[in-house]
Amino acid sequence: MSHRLRFPDARAAADAATFASRATRLGDGAVRLQASAGTLVMTCAPLAPRGLLDATPTVLGLRATRIDPELETDIVIDGAALVASDEPTELQLPAVALSVAWAGIAPPRAGWTEGVDLDAATVAARAQWGIAAVAETVPRDAGEDAVRAVRARVWGAPDDALAGLPLGTAFAAFGLGFIGGAETVAVRAAGPWTRLTFRRGHVLVRGPVKSGLTPVRVTGSAA
Known part of the structure; x- marks a missing residue:
């Protein structure tokens, strides 16, 4: 190559x-x-x-x-x-x-079903909240294990504003620069995977959705 x-x-x-x-x-x-x-x-x-x-x-x-x-x-x-x-x-x-x-553990290429949509501004706000929560919770002079434990607890928590997805989905979208203005974020599911589609890229999370992101065929932003 x-x-x-x-x-x-x-x-x-x-x-x-x-x-x-x-x-x-x-x-x-x-x-x-x-x-x-x-x-x-x-x-x-x-x-x-x-x-x-x-x-x-x-x-x-x-x-x-x-x-x-x-x-x-x-x-x-x-x-x-x-x-x-x-x-x-x-x-x-x-x-x-x-x-x-x-x-x-790559996600599937096909077989995605439609779910609720999210607003990009909500995703950005939840990411910023999580970043502040991590910064406030990590003890001063904490070791790597302590930092990872705090990050796992904050970013792994299901978030109602994100339809029950882990707060870490917002962290990934924000950190990778996928949020670039007003847009509706499509949410799709396939087996254990959930995908958030932005104009600038995708965020995928593996695992169950705690609040029940049941696939439904809807359009527009979730209330």
Whole structure:
């Protein structure tokens, strides 16, 4: 495989670099790259459990962009290692790939059923509330385990304003820059997965919805 990603234009390359950069600030910083038929799907895990006793929910962020149609690949890399090349339409890949647990539990490509819609402003407000709650709850000079316990408790809690989805779904959307103004966020479900679709990308969460996000065919924002 080539050690570079080739895009049709500089804007697509910059879009991919921006997603990778944001992913490095969330979760483990790893990014899965899946390229096929001219589309590059980039996935990261802003939240994912580490170990059997970790209550952190699995929350993925996904962004698709155009890529060289001849490229076929499926690898996981360190997002920080995806850097600019001497060509504005290319990004340099790292020489070493990663192995992460969350990449082995990919959501389905089809079979999604419609559910209630959310308002992007509500998602943004809940993310900001959660960020403040984590900052206020983490003890001073807390160790990594204590910080992870607080984050798991805050981001894993079902949120009524998000139709019972974990508050971490809002954290992922906000942190990855998916919320860019007024829009209705479509919510879809498939098996254990729920997907929130923004104009700038998707957030997917794996696990049961506590308040009963029963698939229904409705349009507009949830009251």
